[in-house]
Amino acid sequence: MSIEKYRRNFLKEVEERVEEGHWVKMCMQCGVCAGSCPLGPHWEHTPQKIFMMIRAGKREEVLTSDSMWMCTSCYNCIVRCPRKLPITHIMHGLAYLAKREGLVPKNQPTAQFGQMFWDNLVKTGRVNELKLSLGMYFKDGFGQGIKNAMAMQSVGLGMMKAKRLNPMEIMGGHGIKDKSGFSAMLKKARELEDARRKLA
Amino acid sequence: MADMKVAAYICQGCGLGERLDTANLAKVAQKEGKAQVVKEHPFLCNAEGVAMIRNDIDNDAVTHVMIAACSRRAKTEAFGFTDVALSRANLREGVIWIRPDDEASRETTQEMAEDYVRMGCAEVKKMKLPEIDPAAVTERRMLVVGGGISGMTAALEASKAGYQVVLVEKTGALGGWGAKLYKRSPSKSPYADPQSTGVDEMVAAINSDSNIKVYTNAITSKIEGAPGRFIAEISTESGPTATETVGSIVQATGFTLYDANNLPELGYGKSANVVDQAGLEALAKAANGGAIKRPSDGGEVKTVVFVQCAGQRDETGKHLPYCSGSCCLTSVKQAMYFKDQNPDVDTVVIYTDLRMPGNGEDFYRSGQTKGVTFTKGKVSSVEATGNTCKVNFQDLILDDQTAIENADLVVLATGQVANSGVDVDAKLKAEIAAAAGDNTLLDAYNASQTEGAVKPISVLNLTYRQGPDLPQLKYGFTDSHFICFPYETRRTGIYSAGPVRRPMDIVQAMEDSTGAAMKAIQAIENAALGRAAHPRSGDLSFPKVRIEGCTQCKRCTVECPFGAIDEDEKRYPLFNQARCRRCGTCMGACPVRVISFENYSVDTVGSQLKAVDVPDEFSEKPRILILACENDAYPALDMAAMNREVYSAWVRVIPVRCLGSVNTIWITDALNSGYDGVMMLGCKHGDDYQCHFVKGSELASYRMSKVGDTLQGMGLEPERVQVFEAAITDIERLPRLINEYSDQIAALPPSPFKGF
Ligand code: SF4
Ligand code: SF4
Ligand code: SF4
Ligand code: SF4
Numbered sequence: 001m002s003i004e005k006y007r008r009n010f011l012k013e014v015e016e017r018v019e020e021g022h023w024v025k026m027c028m029q030c031g032v033c034a035g036s037c038p039l040g041p042h043w044e045h046t047p048q049k050i051f052m053m054i055r056a057g058k059r060e061e062v063l064t065s066d067s068m069w070m071c072t073s074c075y076n077c078i079v080r081c082p083r084k085l086p087i088t089h090i091m092h093g094l095a096y097l098a099k100r101e102g103l104v105p106k107n108q109p110t111a112q113f114g115q116m117f118w119d120n121l122v123k124t125g126r127v128n129e130l131k132l133s134l135g136m137y138f139k140d141g142f143g144q145g146i147k148n149a150m151a152m153q154s155v156g157l158g159m160m161k162a163k164r165l166n167p168m169e170i171m172g173g174h175g176i177k178d179k180s181g182f183s184a185m186l187k188k189a190r191e192l193e194d195a196r197r198k199l200a
Numbered sequence: 201m202a203d204m205k206v207a208a209y210i211c212q213g214c215g216l217g218e219r220l221d222t223a224n225l226a227k228v229a230q231k232e233g234k235a236q237v238v239k240e241h242p243f244l245c246n247a248e249g250v251a252m253i254r255n256d257i258d259n260d261a262v263t264h265v266m267i268a269a270c271s272r273r274a275k276t277e278a279f280g281f282t283d284v285a286l287s288r289a290n291l292r293e294g295v296i297w298i299r300p301d302d303e304a305s306r307e308t309t310q311e312m313a314e315d316y317v318r319m320g321c322a323e324v325k326k327m328k329l330p331e332i333d334p335a336a337v338t339e340r341r342m343l344v345v346g347g348g349i350s351g352m353t354a355a356l357e358a359s360k361a362g363y364q365v366v367l368v369e370k371t372g373a374l375g376g377w378g379a380k381l382y383k384r385s386p387s388k389s390p391y392a393d394p395q396s397t398g399v400d401e402m403v404a405a406i407n408s409d410s411n412i413k414v415y416t417n418a419i420t421s422k423i424e425g426a427p428g429r430f431i432a433e434i435s436t437e438s439g440p441t442a443t444e445t446v447g448s449i450v451q452a453t454g455f456t457l458y459d460a461n462n463l464p465e466l467g468y469g470k471s472a473n474v475v476d477q478a479g480l481e482a483l484a485k486a487a488n489g490g491a492i493k494r495p496s497d498g499g500e501v502k503t504v505v506f507v508q509c510a511g512q513r514d515e516t517g518k519h520l521p522y523c524s525g526s527c528c529l530t531s532v533k534q535a536m537y538f539k540d541q542n543p544d545v546d547t548v549v550i551y552t553d554l555r556m557p558g559n560g561e562d563f564y565r566s567g568q569t570k571g572v573t574f575t576k577g578k579v580s581s582v583e584a585t586g587n588t589c590k591v592n593f594q595d596l597i598l599d600d601q602t603a604i605e606n607a608d609l610v611v612l613a614t615g616q617v618a619n620s621g622v623d624v625d626a627k628l629k630a631e632i633a634a635a636a637g638d639n640t641l642l643d644a645y646n647a648s649q650t651e652g653a654v655k656p657i658s659v660l661n662l663t664y665r666q667g668p669d670l671p672q673l674k675y676g677f678t679d680s681h682f683i684c685f686p687y688e689t690r691r692t693g694i695y696s697a698g699p700v701r702r703p704m705d706i707v708q709a710m711e712d713s714t715g716a717a718m719k720a721i722q723a724i725e726n727a728a729l730g731r732a733a734h735p736r737s738g739d740l741s742f743p744k745v746r747i748e749g750c751t752q753c754k755r756c757t758v759e760c761p762f763g764a765i766d767e768d769e770k771r772y773p774l775f776n777q778a779r780c781r782r783c784g785t786c787m788g789a790c791p792v793r794v795i796s797f798e799n800y801s802v803d804t805v806g807s808q809l810k811a812v813d814v815p816d817e818f819s820e821k822p823r824i825l826i827l828a829c830e831n832d833a834y835p836a837l838d839m840a841a842m843n844r845e846v847y848s849a850w851v852r853v854i855p856v857r858c859l860g861s862v863n864t865i866w867i868t869d870a871l872n873s874g875y876d877g878v879m880m881l882g883c884k885h886g887d888d889y890q891c892h893f894v895k896g897s898e899l900a901s902y903r904m905s906k907v908g909d910t911l912q913g914m915g916l917e918p919e920r921v922q923v924f925e926a927a928i929t930d931i932e933r934l935p936r937l938i939n940e941y942s943d944q945i946a947a948l949p950p951s952p953f954k955g956f
Contacts, residue, residue, distance in 0.1 A: 006575060006604045007503070007546050026568050028554075029576050029597055052597040055573050083565075 003057040010059045017197045019093030020086045027051040033077035033087050043067045047077055047087045050094070063103040068095040069110040100199050112139060124175030125182045130165055131173065206325060207237035207262040208317070209253060211244035211269035211291070219296040220313050225268060228314045232811075233321025237262060244269050245278040257284055264327065266320040268313075271838045272855070285327035285799065289313075289320035293841035294853060298935070300846055308821070308849035315812045315852055322811035328798040330741035333777040337429040338728035341366060342720050343446040345420055345659065346619075348376020349706055350452035350698025352402045353713040354720075358450075359411040361721055366444045367406070367414045368434055374403045374414065376454055378706065382484035382537065385529045387707050391562035392569075393540070394533045397706075415442065423449070424663040426778035427693030428727030447724035448693040450716050451670065451678070453659055455616035455699035458520055463511050466612055471584030472496040474610045476510075477530050484537045491541055494608045496587045501545060501608040504538055505591045506531040507579045508551040510612035522675055524615035526705035528555045531613055532567040539570040548573045548604060550593055558707060582610050616703040618676045621659035624667025662691065666763035670696060674887060677702050683890060685734055687716040690762050690894055692733050692779045693723040732782045735831055735892045736857070741797040742777040743786055749794035756786035756795060761860070761895035783893035784861025788900065793863060802863050805854060809866060812852050814874040817950040822850045822876040824945055826938070827862055830855040831892040833881035833926040836934050845935040848942035851879070858882070859923070860896025867907055867921055871914060874954035877945040880904065881926040881934070890927065897925070917948055 003009045014021040027048065034046030045053065045067045053062050068091040077087040095111075098104050104111045113136060120132050137152070138145030149156075159165040176182060193199070208229035210222050222240050229235045237256060241249045244267065256262040267279055268289035279286070291313050299309040340363055344355045347369030355365040373379070383394035406412050415434050421441065422433040427448055434442045460468040460476040467474035472495040475483065483492050494501050508528060511519035528551065535547040549572060556564045568574065579593040588606040595602050626648075630641035648655060658668040670689045671679045678696040680686050687695040697716035698709040723733055732739040745756075756773050757765040764779035765786065773786075787795040793802045805827075815821040828834045834855040840847075856862055859882030870878050882897035884890040891897040901923045908918050922941065926934060 004605065005602060006548050006573065008571065008573065011573070025571060025573070026565070028564075028568070029574070049597060052575070052595070055575065056595065056598060056600075056602070058598075 003059050005057050006055065007057055010057045010062075011054055013059070014054050014094070014097075017199060018090060018097050020089040021093060023085045023090060024051050024054050026083050027085055028083055030082060032080050032082060033085075036076040036080045038074060038076065039070050039072060043070050047091060050091075051085075060103075062094065063098040063101055064105055066105045066108050068092070068098070069104070069108050071095075097197075097199075122183065122186065124173060125179055126173070126175055128169050128173040130167065130169040134170075203261075204264055204325070205237070205260070205262050206233070206235045206264040206266065206321065207239070207253070207256050207260075208233060208235035208266040208268065208321060209244055209249075210238070210240045210317070211249070211267070212240055213243040213245070214270065214292050215296060216269070216291055217242065219301060219309065220291065221310055224310070225291075225313060225317050228317050229266070229268070229321055232318055233266070234325075235266065235321055245275045250278050253279075253281065257281065263329075264324045266317075266324045268317050268320060271841075273835060273838055283329065285324055285329050287320045287324035287327065289316040290853075291316060293838045297841035297844055298847050299849060305849065311813070311821075312849055312852070318811040318813065319808040319852070319854070322807040323804050326801065326804040326807050330739075330798040332740055333730035333742055335426075335777055336727060336730035337778075338724070339429055339445045339447040340364065340724055340728075341444070341446045342717070342724070343368065343420070343423075343430065343432055343444065343449045344452060345449065346376070346452035346454055346698075346700075347371075347374040347414070347416070348452065348454045348698070349378040349397075349399065349402070350454060350700075350709045350713040351376070351450070352406055353710045354450045354452055354697055354717040355412050356402065356405055356409070357714045357717040358721065359409050361717070363411070363721060363724070365412045366432070366434075366446060367412055368418050368420055369414065369416045370419055372417050374406060374416070375399045380478060380485075381481050382488075383533065384706050385533045385560070385563060387710075389559075389562075390566075391559045392566040394536055413444075420660055422661050422663065426727070426776040427723045427733075428778050430693070447727060448720040449660070449695070450713070450720050451660065451689075451694065451696045451700060452698045452713055452716070453619040453700045455618055455703065458511050458614040458617050460510070460612050460614050462519060463612060463614070465581050466507060466510055466579065467582030467584050467589055467610060468612060471582075471589055471610075473587065473589055473608060474582055474584065474612065476612050476614045477527060477534065480534050480537075480609075480611045484534070487541075489541070492537060492609075494587060499587055499608065501538065503546040503604070503607045504535065504548070504609045504611065505589075505604055505607045506535060506547070506549040506611045506613065507582070507591070508549065508554075508613045510579075510614050512613070512615040513552070520615050520617070520675070522615075522703070523555060524613075524703035525555060525557055526703060526708075527613035527615055529557070529560050529563065529705055531611065532556075532560075532563055532572065534611060535567060535572040536570060539567075539572060543571060546573070547571075548575055550575050550577045550579055550591070552576065552578055552596065557705065560705075616699050618672075618678070618700045619659070620672055620676050620678055620700055621669030622656050622667060623672045623676065624669055625671045660694070662763075663766075664691070664763040665757055665766045666760070670694065679894070681890075681892065681894065682888075684892060685719075687712070687719045688734065692762055692764065692781060693720070693727065695719050695723075727778045730777070732780070734781075736782045739782045741782060741799050742780055743775055743782075743784075743795050743797055745773060745775060746794040746796075747772055749792050751792055753791060755789040755791065759789040759860075759895070759899055760786050761893050781893060783858040783896050784856070785858060785893060785896050785899060788859075788861040788863045788896075788903070790863070793865060800857060800861070802865060805856065805866055806869055808854055809852070809870050809875075810873055812873075812875075814954060817954045822942070822945050822950065823874065824848070824851045824877045824879060824942060825870045825875050826851050826853040826879045826881065827856050827859070827866070828853055828881040829859055829883055829892075829897070829926070830857055832883050832890070832928040833930075833934065836926060836928050836930045839928075839931045840935050843931060845932065847935040847938045850876075850942050850945070851938055858891065858893045858896035859900035860891075860893055862900050862903075864903060864907060864910070867904075868910060871911075871916060871920065871951065872953055874951050876920065876948065876951045877941065878921045879938070879941055880921075880923040882923065884925045884927065915952065919944065920948070920951075 031048045034048040071091040137148035226238045230238045264285045270292040271290045272288035295312045342365050344351045344367045355367045378399045384397045386395050417437040421435040425431050430446045432444050538545040576596045577593040581592045583590040591604045630645040634642040662668050695716040697713040766774040768774040814823045885898035904923050
């Protein structure tokens with residue numbers, strides 16, 4: 001798609017394909033969101049900038065940005081935005097679009113965690129927390145995994161004591177009853193979403 | 201007036217009786233004040249107290265009344281005796297409320313009160329009951345100059361209020377700028393869509409209104425007279441000159457768009473597809489709801505770029521430095537012309553700050569909803585290639601030097617320039633600047649006066665000695681008191697409204713003209729009764745000049761902020777009472793002191809300050825005279841008193857109409873009588889002045905800057921006379937200022953003039 005600068009092409013795409021994307025045009029560039037975000041200073045682009053980039057037609061730059069992956073869903077920006085933009089939702093929506101378009105930056109930890117969570121979940125229909133956390137610890141190699149596990153030891157033991165973590169789950173863990181029904185459900189949900197958002 | 205009989209009334213209410221020895225005050229009034237009738241009363245402002253005074257006036261031939269009670273600003277209705285000369289000694293706000301209620305302060309507090317009684321008696325004896333201006337005439341018609349939306353609104357509103365209007369329009373038809381618009385920004389909820397201008401309806405309403413007489417293709421070629429009796433000559437292109445007498449005037453001559461030819465870097469003049477806002481309105485009118493065509497070739501418009509602040513808010517000194525406050529609204533409206541016709545047209549507004557006055561915020565939101573794109577940026581240039589343009593700009597959010605290519609149409613928001621006449625202050629301002637070392641204004645002025653140069657044409661053609669038009673602010677908009685009296689110009693009875701006063705949109709212009717029309721009606725009614733306009737509304741006194749003593753120095757004529765003084769055939773000042781605001785600036789200016797008012801004169805104030813009992817140099821009781829502007833400083837002191845702010849017992853406060861009315865003789869007199877210091881409290885002056893008489897406080901501080909020589913001649917320290925700016929909100933600051941000044945004076949040796 002050829003996108004001319006400051007034309008509505010990409011904005012239109014965002015309106016159609018991103019959750020709450022039709023709000024982007026309502027941003028008045030006051031910068032309150034940027035100033036309110038606790039992680040703002042660490043981002044490549046603040047929401048304010050992301051919204052301006054969308055209007056400027058910077059599709060590639062927006063979808064490859066890691067900013068929307070940095071959102072912790074604290075909702076500070078939504079609470080403060082004078083135009084009442086659902087900023088958090090838009091950021092998540094943009095992340096989703098980036099993911100679907102294969103434009104997520106490499107080794108983006110939030111994206112990696114999301115993928116792991118998803119894979120973990122669809123396998124049995126339940127989240128296996130032990131496997132998920134171990135997967136997370138060891139994603140950057142064995143040595144780093146051991147280091148991570150040691151550092152988190154007391155948290156893990158505490159969770160076990162509180163029966164929030166079962167060491168036996170390492171053996172495969174338990175799942176839901178109707179696994180095939182579950183996958184059929186996920187497939188259908190995806191079809192519906194794709195149709196709604198005009199995603200392939 | 202018959203023989204003078206002075207009566208002094210001393211109130212004991214509001215705690216005055218407990219805090220002060222009123223019997224002694226009565227004695228002071230009688231012995232030193234020489235009042236023939238002296239009465240104490242436990243509650244003077246109640247019905248019985250007032251009846252007592254009334255009875256003395258009616259049955260005991262009292263002609264001069266001195267009331268020692270609360271501030272002259274309190275109980276004005278109860279003590280509003282209009283048939284006698286009246287003065288007030290301020291014992292409540294001026295004395296007991298600003299002094300501590302303890303044994304140690306008792307003596308000085310009583311001394312303060314006694315002085316105010318002496319001062320009140322001295323003042324009232326020099327006062328006369330004002331007679332009504334014998335020249336007062338009433339012409340109830342109103343002249344409106346300018347037939348645009350502002351002028352038409354003023355005319356229609358005045359007519360609705362029952363006044364006849366003469367409306368003069370320079371062009372061949374009513375409507376002005378409004379008639380050039382396809383639509384206007386919305387004036388009512390939900391402020392979402394452009395609406396019809398309503399100009400046709402207004403024109404029809406005027407044409408069918410028997411109260412309104414319209415001249416088109418006409419100008420006001422000469423206006424003479426004063427409120428209540430202006431005589432306007434109206435020259436029409438074809439017919440003979442008509443003469444109309446009117447009571448007051450509204451100037452609503454509007455604005456012209458800043459000339460986009462000054463902006464070649466933005467492509468104007470280089471491509472037919474670069475237009476100003478008027479150009480776009482013309483295109484929209486031609487399209488009449490259909491698709492707006494590209495001017496160069498009639499092609500389809502797919503992308504429009506709106507460039508805000510084109511030649512405005514300019515810091516280079518080449519273009520307009522101010523914001524026109526309406527072009528952002530206009531651009532949103534114009535973007536909607538496209539969006540409403542075809543949502544697929546790309547409309548980008550490049551702005552540095554979007555300014556949406558009033559309910560414009562809703563309109564902006566509506567523009568966003570319709571898909572108008574807003575981009576914060578600064579346009580550096582527009583390049584024209586073939587039938588499209590490239591708009592180069594700095595994206596201020598993304599910090600990106602970028603461009604929009606292939607724009608079919610570029611609209612420049614160039615802003616408003618006032619259609620006013622000759623800048624009557626230009627020369628004066630230039631001379632002041634030159635005196636301060638800056639010759640640019642003077643050079644510009646001289647250049648504008650050279651033979652063959654295009655000189656500004658007068659709009660009103662007043663026959664005033666101070667010039668043919670209304671004084672202007674820095675950028676050519678008519679001068680008015682921006683806080684208190686927005687429509688009032690410095691020519692009494694002449695009001696300005698709409699964009700000639702300051703840049704504005706239609707909603708504001710209509711509100712403005714309604715306000716101006718109402719003020720013009722007040723001027724007519726006041727003139728009929730021989731009364732002053734604001735801020736001394738209701739004042740019947742007017743300046744009287746003892747012409748035999750006049751040296752024809754013309755200071756009064758030059759310094760009167762309101763152009764109230766002309767010259768007669770013998771070159772003596774000719775006072776036009778109805779134009780006068782009663783500020784007393786002329787009185788302060790006159791070196792031979794031949795100007796006075798019946799109830800306010802060099803003598804009424806001079807006698808007051810001399811009536812104060814100045815203790816000798818051994819008593820360690822300094823005396824400080826405060827001359828306080830009655831519009832801001834004096835009310836602020838009253839309010840400070842209500843808050844029980846304590847200040848020095850050494851001061852004696854005399855309210856003055858304006859610092860401009862302060863004659864330097866008062867300062868010399870005060871110093872000669874042994875005062876240790878003089879403090880003057882007036883309003884802020886300069887470009888953003890707050891002086892109610894515009895120039896008064898400025899002239900005063902100028903005059904006082906010259907007092908230094910006098911002080912030196914008398915062998916006194918310069919800090920003994922000081923001028924301070926005060927605002928009505930300085931409730932806490934003023935007492936502090938007084939105390940600091942009082943300490944400063946106490947640290948000096950006592951005045952060597954004591955006891956003479
Ligand atoms: S707070 Fe809202 S309106 Fe302001 S910049 Fe952020 S998203 Fe835009
Ligand atoms: S109204 Fe808008 S375009 Fe006009 S000068 Fe002000 S900020 Fe600039
Ligand atoms: S200076 Fe003031 S008081 Fe004197 S004529 Fe002018 S307006 Fe009147
Ligand atoms: S200031 Fe006084 S002396 Fe001078 S012209 Fe006016 S009235 Fe005459």
